[in-house]
Amino acid sequence: MHVRGAGLAEEVRAANGGRGVDLVLDPLGAAALDLDLDLLAPGGRIVLFGNASGAGPAPLPPLTRLLGANATLTGFSHGGLLVQAPAKVAAAVRRALDLLATGALATPVTVLPDLVDVPAAHDLLAAGRGEGKYVVALNP
Known part of the structure; x- marks a missing residue:
């Protein structure tokens, strides 16, 4: 699948037995929100964790699509988590380094x-x- 090509949602659904996905992790920010919603299964979750698209402030998400799909839209900021819960970040980094060291994550x-x-x-x-x-x- 090519993430920049047309028809991505259809390809994903075809590869997933005709349904959308339960979780979309989006580093682009709100710029790809319509595509995220196209990819999502009913009751799914979209997590925005960056703004790699470089887009400016986004308008409100299409609430009728979110509500109609019983979908969840949430955000994550590593910098924010580092300030709010440094011990949690340290534990996650230790775990990731352990996985790298054992070859489980490459x-x-x-x-x-x-x-x-x-x-x-x-x-x-x-x-x-x-x-x-x-x-x-x-x-x-």
Whole structure:
């Protein structure tokens, strides 16, 4: 599935037995809220946890769609949680580091051998085809 292509909601429903998903985690902010609602199953939840779209303040969400779907829209701020519950954040970071250390959680890493390879990697990421982390190997 390509997240930037048309028909994403239909593809997701086809892959999910004809129904939407129970949870949408959206780092784009309210800019993709209509798509989030298209993806959502009745009674589902949308969690906005960033504003990667860079959009300015958004209008109110389409309340009739939220209410009609018995959907929940909520937000999450890592910075806010760090201030409100630092022990909870520390425990979550410890757990994530433990999962990384045991190999239970992995991030694909692509090593770029030279700076001249950076534009091609950037193009992959901009097109939504890049995965994981990209590292440039700078050898003096």
